[in-house]
Amino acid sequence: MGQSHDQVPSFEEIELDNPIGAVEEFTINQDWNAERTNEYELWAEMPGQWGNQRLWVAFHEETGYLQFNAYMNLKIPQRFLPQAAQTITLMNERVWLGHFEIWSEERTPVFRVVLPLRGAELHPEQLEDVIAAIEEETDRFHPALQWVVWGGKTPEEAIAAALVDTEGEA
Template sequence: MTLDDEEAAADPSAPIDMLEEYFEAHGWSSERQGDEEIVAHFQGSWTLYELRAVWREEDQVLQFLALPDVRVAADKRAAMYETIGLINEQLWIGHFELWASSGMLLFRHAALLDGEGESVLTLDQAETLVEAAIDECERFYPVFQFVLWADKTPAEAIAAALIETQGEA
């Protein structure tokens, strides 16, 4: 199903529809949670990601979350908050969070889709939204693992995980 601009402007679930098409085009399993939410799954290099988008029509905001399979135990949370702070300083789009109630790590960002009374998510915007989240999760997953499992400090973990290699092995 492809929405033309007129249909998209009239349909309050159009941003979710576009993401559903994007997920289907990539062969990723997805499930709608009504007109305002969709959940998909993507197997990354390091882990399985849950990708979740929530559309708030009244605000014209599409919130996109990528949840790597990472849970942070209570005794590691202080180090993880420091790690997240150092990482977020480097990001242009979105940010990492740690949900205190569950210890769940996630990447989140939002897109304001209010364009002259229309709330349309273009294919390019959908791709940027999804790929930015996945790229940042993949890039920083080793950092989180070094802090959680190798007992490295946040600075050590970032230095170890983000070294730039030169040449070929």
């Protein structure tokens, strides 16, 4: 599976029963650092407005689920976990595709999207939409978590500030 960058197959040529190849091609086209850990998993470094994020994409062959986890560049101190969890609940109320959670082992916020693909192929537009959602939501809500953890704001204040900043950007 380890093809050189100059011999990457086109999206249409990639195996339809394993969409990780299409995700790998996408990351190469974006010029992201990426590594396939096995046939069904890929890690990539995804740039964001608030720093790079680790993107893990895995395909579960039995169910046909394609999972995207974007690990945000932020660690939640133990004492702020309740406030961060409340903030994430408020963030999730405003998200259309995917959801936020806190990865308990690392206390890192994660944005997760799962696409059910059983019996269907991954279309380039779907992949673009998922990546766009990950980028937009993590960029939009990263400051809210920062304000709760480091700025002393309540979850409600942090969400309100994040939404005002987002609406005010051109």
